[in-house]
Amino acid sequence: MAETEFEPKIVGFLCNWCSYAGADLAGVSRFQYPPNIRIIRVMCSGRIDPYIVLEAFTQGVDGVFIGGCHPGDCHYLEGNYQAERKIKMTRQLVKKAGLEPERLRMEWVAASEGERFAILMREFPKQIQELGPSPLSGEKPDEKLMANINAAKLAALDFRLRAIVSKERKIVEQGNVYNETKSQEEWDEFMEDAIEAEFERKRLLGLITEKPMSVKELASEIDLPTDRILDHVVFLRKRNQLALDSIEGFTPKYISIVPEVKA
């Protein structure tokens, strides 16, 4: 017990109008909480880009806290609803990557909820303490996990996931171009498939940026069935993101032809 207790590093993104104001009120009311969080003010929780959250994890933060206005309170009418759906997707990506999704937390905090903010700020670090330090923090971050989180980040930067998550609210709640709505369950299934596929594809591409690999090699590295890998290879070839590099005996090897995306 002589060792110093693990102090989680938490980054918080708070919207200016409600949750940041709630955090200020915690101060005005002198509600005490442990100094783990580093708050970044944004005007609206809708501003929070999933890839920035994932970027924070690659930087080794132990937890990310997102604060928005309660439903109906958004100063920009619906930014918080956008945020809600984006963060849900981000959490799924975090989980896919193999990091505990509990490290990403989103809460509604009103401008009058100073005490609630303080309670959350006591609770969340404790929860992170139980999880322990992020495997991506410190001098030697877990390499495989880092590759996974980077793949998740690239998936969050990719057109497909961004396009669909941004339209989720409209399609589920208000109606698509046919004026029809999809049920949340139906949508979740569609979303889950897309997240899984995009994550795996980015992971796959990440492995073959420098040296070409075969379907079998990729399958064992990513821990997926070979037929699934082959599907991705076919798809990515068509998308012009991967090319056949060489055929060794009976084994084709593939290489990524995606230009390096800056992290």
Added chain:
Amino acid sequence: MTDSVGAVMVVGGGIAGMQSSLDLADSGYRVYLVDKSPSIGGAMAQLDKTFPTNDCAMCIMAPKLVETGRHRNIDLITNSTIDKIEGKAGNFKVTVSKKSRFIDESKCTGCGICTQKCPVEVVDEYNKGLKVRKAIFVKYPQAVPLIFSIDKDYCIGCGNCERLCKAGAIVYSQEPETKVLEVGSIILSPGFDEFDLVQKRKEYGYGRFPNVVSSLELERMLSATGPFGGLVLRPSDGEVVKKIAFVQCVGSRDRSIGNPYCSSVCCMFAIKEAVIAQEHNPGLEATIFFMDMRAFGKEFDDYYVRAEKEHGIRFVKNNRISSIAEDPITNNLLVTFIDKGNLVSEVFDMVALAVGMTAPKDAKDLSEKLGVQLNPYDFCSTDILFSPLETSKPGIFVGGAFGAPKDIPDSVSEASGAAAKASSVIASERGKLVTVKEYPPEKEVSGEEPRIGVFICHCGINIGGVVDVPGVVEYAKTLPNVAYAENNLYTCSQDTQKKIREKIEENNLNRVIVASCTPRTHQPLFQNTCAEAGLNPYLFEMANIRDQCSWVHMHEPAKATQKAKDLVRMVVAKAGLLEPLTRVPIEVKPSGLVIGGGLSGITAAQELSKQGFEAFIVERENELGGLMKRVHYEMVGEKKDVQKKLKELIKNVNSDKKIHVFTNSTVKDISGYIGNFKTTIDQNGEEKEIEHGIVIVATGGMEHKPKEYLYGENDNVMTQLEFEGKLAKKKMDADTVVMIQCVGCRNDERPYCSRVCCTEAVKNALKVKEMNPATSVYVLFKDIRTYGFSEVFYEEAAKNGVKFIRYDDETKPKVADKKGLEVKIWEPFLGEEITIKPDVLVLSAATIPHPDNADLAQMLKVPLSKHKFFLEAHMKLRPVEFATEGIFLCGLAHSPKFFEECVSQASAAVSRAATILSKKTLEAEGMVSSIDEDICSGCGTCVVICPFNAIEKDENGIARVTEVLCKGCGTCAASCPEKAASIKQFTDEQLIAQVVAAVKEVN
């Protein structure tokens, strides 16, 4: 005219007073906002949530508080009352006396050290006595102005605060002041007071039984900042309340105590409190005892239905609880009521009394000093036909609850409307008394290496007492790009502003950081200082090391210091990436398009004209007047000829050179945006094009054509408006008249209340009785919703023998034609079905939205509500405008309402519009979205998600931002699938730099 004064005095700084002040100040007038309390905010500041959206009151109100507090053209005159008034409309001299705060307002920084060490505890009125405050205090944490006051009644004079105040703001010798202010007009918005429960309604046991609370006390309990952190606890023993009764109409609808009127808000207030209390105390059983459920506002009935069906709130109607008994051992309360004809008693843990609204206690005093008349209940008299905002004295106007009890959106509309009225008196003086700030030319800094200056605040001992401020300064000096760092006792003080300007000059700084309190309140001050030094105000950032650091880590100085260093490092990282931003000016065409020529449209056009702007009215019929052409009487008893007044109005509009009327016309196309719209009008097949700066939607509504009760089959069945037409022609000789309420509304198809029909029915019933007292009149109703002072006429109708019979969905009246009309209705008091044979059956038919609304909504890209009325930007605080800037709404286009309310809203829409039209050019906020057209693929995601219609696709299919419409939320940047959209001041690079700096030391 030349001696008019371009300033307005607003008396009372609640939500109404703030709204009036902001509108006026934003459209070129100086405002003196006088409030008797040490801070503004009024009653709304005490609310936890607001109906029917359950919005957090403080969340939606705080931005207005802050804006009012720091507006250059608003002088806050707090702790002050009016002494006397001289002069006349256009030029009043008002003497105001200000009580002593014993604090130098220019020195107090609001840091609050004084209150922490003040040894005197005082009952806190803001928390309805459920908490204590100190003798040196601010009313509530977000108070504006954030300046402390000493409550001399309680202060023991120990001198602690003076010794502690590092700003030297305490002045024990401060004397009261009086000053004389010259203004052109005056708006009265002193709000309301609560009915005196202790003195006037002793039988409810308030003040004797600890668990009998007032609705406002309950509200404070529900508030997160209240005494119990949001839980509802019994004052007697601190136990969680499991069963609560709401008793309605306490001090309202009660002639015996002199308040025969309805307080209008308590029904909805009670439902809201029941729903929220249930949320806070899971499992809570809530019962509301009431006479009539007055859910008459926009989407109120939906809320009522949800409360019953989804939240399981129990509603016991037709009950006025006469007294409450207490079990002295358990402090439980016994409520006796009538259930299906039987007297029943039930035990509750807590009883919340719906306290009525009364005129403000100082109403009489105010009326004497200002010479404005009051009505019999001491509210402000507004007796002139269709002039709900005018007092009896020219040049003095009224807004908010002082005119009649009303809710927040109606108060806000009236407040804006009153601002339009008050400014039209002095329209010639617009812009003469406002201060226009001149800044030196901006230094060109783009391309320069960042040179950051960091100013770190001790905030007296608020920060310095916990955080090692000099240590943070030394640390800041080691950070990349930091050219200068220092600490200040109070960075916000005047002398420090001067110092910051000097340091910018001396050190050639091109970025400035202040590490102190919160940017929410202080960023504009420092940005202004930067601008005064010729630095673009967007080259500024703040680190919040007080509210979010020293104050919340008071017992961990080392860790708090480390956190402060981290926070400074984070903003230094961001500051290096800041870019100067410019505000793009756009020209404004000083004219407005008014769609619809009913009373709302006519009023809007006239008010625009009075403000000096051109107006174009587009009316689809061949003459102006709309639905009002079918109304003949105001409430009986007052001989007001509605049609004569309407003719007068129309004549004035037609002869007004600034108003252009297009009858037989429709809007074919609207393009453009705020300040610059272009509209094609189709007049009898001929197309005309006009240009204008704003749009006011006043398309009105219609009377529903009933499908039931033999309407259209029997000539003696007619709607209320048709009946009124007959009454006006004196074509009415019936022995018996039956009126059926809620025809075509409050049903599954239209689950909303049409608001006006109860009063309409009462009005016409009284007219019938006036014409022939022997005529029997029956009104069959679900709830009588004669809110406000109309209640008095309901009372009169009952007194004159009009019979009111309640029905509900299961006992709807049955109408048959058996050689004459026959109405069968269950009479609940008799407990049997009765048969009435009326000569005339009058149906109070729903007010329905105009069917053209959908097309117009699409053309303007504005939303409709679920009931197909237009949907405003915010139900509470932005009732007459759309989220898309420059487009406004009023009247029945918004929801069913009375003519006076249409006039208020139409005037309000003009007031809001004047904040735009009064400017030659508008400046877009610098912090807006931008789209890289080389990357944009035209997928349209941003167009769909932008709630402000600020993004459109151009002719090449590429998304383009209309900067004046963009509010800078940044949702597009987080959503753009191609990452072509970005948001200035919160770019990806800047946010990531902050993230990286949060985790890692950087060198």
